[in-house]
Amino acid sequence: MTRQLTIGLVAHDARKDGLVDWAKTHAALLAPARIISTGTTGGRLLEALPDLDVTRVKSGPLGGDQQIGAMIAEDRMDALIFFVDPLSPMPHDVDVKALxxxxxxxxxxxxxxxxxxxxxxxxxxxxGGG
Known part of the structure; x- marks a missing residue:
């Protein structure tokens, strides 16, 4: 029996549309996985792809990045996909770097x-992946 993959999906504000579009394109590959996503990004994913198994944590600036980081440290995450916006200043940049x-x-x-x-x-x- 193969265990379900857990994938973190996160996006900065300017990249949320791009992540949702990417997820739509790859919905069949994402469907068997458990998705962990920060607040707003997770809401956007659920709205666009209601059949995906998406668990929302807090918004990134409110601790969602740390929640995902804790899952990484506890070996409860198999991969992280983070659509980063390198051109916009981020007030929670330290949290992103920590993640x-x-x-x-x-x-x-x-x-x-x-x-x-x-x-x-x-x-x-x-x-042999994951």
């Missing part, structure tokens, strides 16, 4: 753009 650091420390597969996310997701689906 990325945890992903590196725990050797978590991560992607920060649509093309990288597609490659990552397809790799998780391959034999």
């Amino acid at each position: 990325m650091r945890l992903g590196i420390v725990y050797d978590l597969p991560m992607a920060f753009s649509a093309r990288a996310a597609t490659i990552l997701l397809k790799g998780l689906e391959a034999p």
